[in-house]
Amino acid sequence: MLPLSGIRVLDFGRYIAGPYCAALLADYGADVIRIERIGGNEDRFTVPVADDGSGAAFLQLNRNKRSLALSLGSETGRAIVRRLVSTADIVVANMPADALAKAGLDLASLRAIKPDIILVTASAFGDEGPMAGRVGFDAVGQAMSGAVHLTGTPDQPHR
The missing domain is CATH 3.40.50.10540 (Crotonobetainyl-coa:carnitine coa-transferase; domain 1)
Structure with a gap:
């Protein structure tokens, strides 16, 4: 069991x-x-x-x-x-x-x-605050945190 x-x-x-x-x-x-x-x-x-x-x-x-x-x-x-x-x-x-x-x-x-x-x-942004009602996915979190900047190469767009 x-x-x-x-x-x-x-x-x-x-x-x-x-x-x-x-x-x-x-x-x-x-x-x-x-x-x-x-x-x-x-x-x-x-x-x-x-x-x-x-x-x-x-x-x-x-x-x-x-x-x-x-x-x-x-x-x-x-x-x-x-x-x-x-x-x-x-x-x-x-x-x-x-x-x-x-x-x-x-x-x-x-x-x-x-x-x-x-x-x-x-929820992506918690239950309180100005963004509480918004939805978010992994890519949103990466972009908002700056993690996207760490991907790709200088001559390519960030992924």
């Missing part, structure tokens, strides 16, 4: 941070359900892709997970999410605070369904 056996996680993560966090929980035995929009989230199709069109990074970051596609914009989709939240221990969702609230995935909304739920979020 693995350490997190019996723990249920709902993974609304996108791209790398959220899905990686949930993958680690799955590796330790948690029952992780990846929830994405119908047709697949955009991170499903990042290159290189497998024969079925799924991106290699997506496949790696979503190992050991079950999956469910639904529309958070529909009442049926929201009802399914509420039912799943009532049985979950942890929700992983790396979205800006306003997107979490709009989707009903902010801590107040989740705790109205299940008071002891744990919400795991990740």
Whole structure:
């Protein structure tokens, strides 16, 4: 038996941070359900892709997970999410605070369904301050920190 056996996680993560966090929980035995929009989230199709069109990074970051596609914009989709939240221990969702609230995935909304739920979020710029609502990826962090300046050669653009 693995350490997190019996723990249920709902993974609304996108791209790398959220899905990686949930993958680690799955590796330790948690029952992780990846929830994405119908047709697949955009991170499903990042290159290189497998024969079925799924991106290699997506496949790696979503190992050991079950999956469910639904529309958070529909009442049926929201009802399914509420039912799943009532049985979950942890929700992983790396979205800006306003997107979490709009989707009903902010801590107040989740705790109205299940008071002891744990919400795991990740943001590029934190929860407070002038950039709190912005999203960011690795390249943004490299550019803002000056790390991009360290790549390439003097006669080439920075990469």
